[in-house]
Structures are given as structure tokens and as C-alpha cells.
Amino acid sequence: MFEDLPSTHYNQQPELMFSMLLQVKLAMQTKVVPKARKSIHETILKWFETQDRGSLLDAPAGFGHLSMKLAEMGYDVTAGEIEPEIFAVEDMNCIYTDLNNRIEAADNTYDYVCCVDGLEHMTNPYRAVEEFARVLKPGGHAVFSIPNYSNIERRLKFLFFGYFTKPLSLERYRAEGSNLFQFHNSPLTITTLEFMFRVNQLEILEIKENQPKKKQYWLIGLVAMFWLISAFRGEKSKKKHRPDLTLNKRVILGGNNLIFVLRKETV
Numbered sequence: 001m002f003e004d005l006p007s008t009h010y011n012q013q014p015e016l017m018f019s020m021l022l023q024v025k026l027a028m029q030t031k032v033v034p035k036a037r038k039s040i041h042e043t044i045l046k047w048f049e050t051q052d053r054g055s056l057l058d059a060p061a062g063f064g065h066l067s068m069k070l071a072e073m074g075y076d077v078t079a080g081e082i083e084p085e086i087f088a089v090e091d092m093n094c095i096y097t098d099l100n101n102r103i104e105a106a107d108n109t110y111d112y113v114c115c116v117d118g119l120e121h122m123t124n125p126y127r128a129v130e131e132f133a134r135v136l137k138p139g140g141h142a143v144f145s146i147p148n149y150s151n152i153e154r155r156l157k158f159l160f161f162g163y164f165t166k167p168l169s170l171e172r173y174r175a176e177g178s179n180l181f182q183f184h185n186s187p188l189t190i191t192t193l194e195f196m197f198r199v200n201q202l203e204i205l206e207i208k209e210n211q212p213k214k215k216q217y218w219l220i221g222l223v224a225m226f227w228l229i230s231a232f233r234g235e236k237s238k239k240k241h242r243p244d245l246t247l248n249k250r251v252i253l254g255g256n257n258l259i260f261v262l263r264k265e266t267v
Contacts, residue, residue, distance in 0.1 A: 032088045035062030039210040040116060040145050040257055045069055047143065047208070047261060054111030057135060059097045060118045064089035075112070078105075082181055099128040105135040112136075114143045117257070119193075120184045126196055133200035138266040142202055145210070145259045150190040150251050152219045190245045193260070201265040207250050208259040216253055223252055 048070060058067045059080030067079040068089045080097030081087050087094035097103060099115075100122055113132045119125045136142055148154065149164050158164055164187035176182040188196070197204060230243040238244070245251065251258065 032063055032065050032068060035065070035117075037210060037257065040259065041066050041069070043208055043210045043259055044114065044116065044143055044145065045073075048073060048075070048112075051112075051141070054140075055109065056112040056114060057103070057105070057110045057132075058114045058116075059099060059103070060115070060121075061087055061094055062116070063087065064092065064094065066114065066116060067092060067094075070114075078110070099131065100124045101127070103131045103135050107134055108137045109135045110137060111140050112143070113140070116145045117147070119144060119146050119188060120186050121181050123180060123185050125186045125188060129196050129200050129202070133202055133264060136264045138264055140264050141205075142262040142264065143259065144262070145257050146188060146193065147184070148209075148251065148254045148256055148258045149187045150246065150258075151213070151216065151254050152223055152252050153213065153216050155252075156219075190248070190251050190258075191242050194242075194245055197260070197262055201267075202262040203265060204260055204262055206261040207248065207254075208261065209250050209254045210257050210259060211255045213253075213255040220253070223247075226252070 044066065053074040053076075055076045055078070056070060057078050057080060058070065061067050061079035061081045064079060064087045067077045067087075071077045071092065077092070079087060079089070079092060079094040080099075080103065081094050082096065082098050084094045084096050095104060099118060113136050115128070115132060119128055122128045132142055154164060165184040168183060173180075173183075194204065226243075226247055230238070230247055233241070233243070
């Protein structure tokens with residue numbers, strides 16, 4: 001949520017900054033607004049509108065906006081959040097959930113699991129996906145949103161600056177209450193994500209984007225060159241480098257976020 005605040009704001013008086021950030025969070029939670037980009041919630045809710053209703057885990061739930069909207073649609077929602085005190089939806093329970101460890105639910109509990117902008121905050125995202133897959137019923141659906149670290153803009157930024165997310169300081173860490181979960185700890189690229197899903201028997205059905213990033217289109221010539229080179233690769237090379245993922249139009253020309261719709265394999 002606060003990833004884009006300038007780091008210079010954190011260079012002095014971390015205790016004051018922590019207090020200010022807490023006040024902002026409290027003000028936002030009283031309105032039950034999306035903690036992630038509004039367009040992410042809108043895209044996810046549009047998909048859920050077309051699905052059969054069932055039991056659903058939403059984690060991290062943030063202020064509760066998505067949980068609230070899904071419950072209004074008729075889903076049986078369980079909200080999970082590492083900071084349950086920020087959850088602001090009345091008459092809905094929110095359980096403490098640390099996705100780096102364990103989700104407090106039995107195997108094959110939910111028809112759906114939903115994780116909005118959570119994996120990048122994990123210090124152990126493999127564990128988080130493993131837990132989501134464990135509590136999801138066979139044949140059930142998972143929806144994950146994550147920053148798009150594989151679009152052409154991010155690739156060029158990495159080439160020039162050498163990082164996917166802005167460098168952090170101890171001052172900022174302390175200003176955020178010394179909580180690692182407030183930061184993007186795991187900048188996951190498309191091939192790592194696909195492998196992470198696949199080893200947990202989660203099949204990608206669809207990759208959605210919440211909002212196009214039109215300013216990237218001036219790089220279409222560079223992307224077209226990548227597509228042309230890939231077209232002449234042999235099958236062995238394609239299997240090794242996975243251009244079906246890395247050069248997928250919704251990925252390489254996609255916006256700030258990717259939304260994955262997945263299904264758990266039935267055994």
C-alpha cells in the first residue's frame with residue numbers, strides 16, 4: 001500500500017512516521033476502501049460474479065473491502081489478515097493469518113481462495129502458495145494478484161537500475177513498526193510464479209490485467225523484435241526459456257499488476 005512513498009520521508013524521526021502511517025491506515029479502514037488498487041478489486045469481483053457461490057478464503061484481507069463485496073454476492077467468506085485489527089467490516093470475523101506459516105484450516109476446506117497483492121510481501125511465498133493449495137478443494141479455484149515484475153517497463157528499469165523494487169532503508173523499516181510484511185520482499189517474475197503454482201497442482205486458466213499501461217506501447221517495436229526472434233527458436237529452446245510465459249502479451253505489455261485465475265488439479 002505504501003510502497004511508493006518516497007524513502008526520504010523515512011530518513012528522520014521514524015517514530016513520527018510510524019504514527020502518521022498508522023493514522024492514515026485507521027482513516028482508510030473506517031471507510032472500508034481497497035488496500036490494493038481499486039481496479040484490481042473490480043477485475044476480481046467481475047470474475048467472481050460469473051461463478052457458482054461457495055466457501056471462500058480471502059487473505060490478506062486488508063481493510064475488508066473485497067471480503068465485504070464477496071459476502072454481498074453470496075459467498076461464504078472467511079477473512080484472514082496478519083493485522084486483523086485493521087479489518088473494518090462490521091459483523092464479519094477476521095482471523096489472524098500469517099501466510100509465511102500456516103493457514104488455520106483443514107485440508108480441502110474452501111471452494112475458492114483469493115490472495116490480493118500478498119505473495120510479494122511474503123518472506124516465504126512458496127509456503128504461502130502451498131498453504132493456499134492445501135486448504136483449497138480439488139477442482140476449486142484460486143485467484144492471485146501480484147505486481148507485474150515481468151512487463152517490458154520493469155525489465156528495462158532492472159537493466160538500468162539493477163532492482164525491481166525501490167531500495168529500502170532501516171529508517172523506513174523502523175517507521176513501519178519493524179514489520180517485514182509491509183514491504184515487497186519477493187519480486188516474483190512470471191516463470192517463478194508459474195513453477196510455484198505448478199508444483200502445488202495449481203493450473204493457470206487465465207492471466208488477467210487490471211489496467212493497461214498505455215505508455216509502454218512506445219516500446220512495442222522492441223517487444224515485436226523479441227516476438228520475431230522467439231518465432232525462429234526451436235522447440236528445445238522454447239521449452240527451456242518459456243516464451244509462452246515471458247513473451248505473453250498480457251505479461252510483457254501488461255500493466256502494473258497481473259491477476260491469475262487457477263484451478264487445483266483433481267487427483
